[in-house]
Amino acid sequence: MSETIALVDDDRNILTSVSIALQAEGFVTRVYADGDTALKALTENPPDLAVLDIKMPRMDGLELLRRLREKSQVPVIFLTSKDDELDEALGLAMGADDYISKPFSQRLLIARIRAILRRTEHAGGGAEGGDLPESADVLERGELNMDPAKHRVTWKGDVVTLTVTEFMILEALAQRPGVVKTRNQLMDAAYQDDIYVDDRTIDSHIKRVRRKFRQVDPQFDAIETLYGAGYRFSEE
Missing domain, CATH: 3.40.50.2300 (Response regulator)
Incomplete structure (x- = not known):
């Protein structure tokens, strides 16, 4: 269709x-x-x-x-x-x-x-995933749970609603906890086909992801900024 x-x-x-x-x-x-x-x-x-x-x-x-x-x-x-x-x-x-x-x-x-x-x-067809069974590709990192088939994210059991771009950026970070991802690597994860976006775009998406997680957990600090290098996800 x-x-x-x-x-x-x-x-x-x-x-x-x-x-x-x-x-x-x-x-x-x-x-x-x-x-x-x-x-x-x-x-x-x-x-x-x-x-x-x-x-x-x-x-x-x-x-x-x-x-x-x-x-x-x-x-x-x-x-x-x-x-x-x-x-x-x-x-x-x-x-x-x-x-x-x-x-x-x-x-x-x-x-x-x-x-x-x-x-x-x-990302599983967006946020309207219905009652699909949990995917075998569910990503669990500490308190984070990401189910791409449902486009569903939870933190400490609470649902965090992300856009498609935000989901892709967070998934790229969470796949390898502790590993620093440069802005260019996050751009590649979220924007394919050689489509260029500038650093400000990635930074804005990261800020919004953090804000959404802090709405369910004010102490959320799992996405770390390494100035001059990029971002990383920490399970600790």
Whole structure:
């Protein structure tokens, strides 16, 4: 079955051109010109991935993502204004999986979409895994339990809800406790197909993962920063 991509942008030209390009690649598209309409549709009938513009009237993309994350972990790519680092940082901090700056290449957007969808499939099809049996590939590291088949993470028995990108980064760290992973290695784990993201993107995802774990355990310190080197996961 073809994957469904939701496009949310107040620029009708972008909606039309990107929708046509995605359909030519075999995707099903749903388009929305404002955040209010999109929020209801995305929560009631989640797509496989959503592409959100940040700069929209009434409800902007950041507010849309904030409300969406209260109910869904659908993968999200943000479209940001060129050189607007604040938008990018806020989007990642709020749970976006990726961002692309306008003006953008449709070929690049399609490549990013395909990469995230592959990661979603690797992580067990997203957070809506249903009542699948526990996978033989469950990863247990101290108080951490990760089940890729269910896209399910627990810490000390409490569920921690992660986006696809956050899951992939944490899995890369937890697979080899005590081993330092550079930002480039974490980029390779989360962003395949030679898609480049900068250091700030990985750092933002790490900060959000830590914040989510500290919501269930304020003393969480299993992800360590080694300045100038990278990050590592500690079981102790």
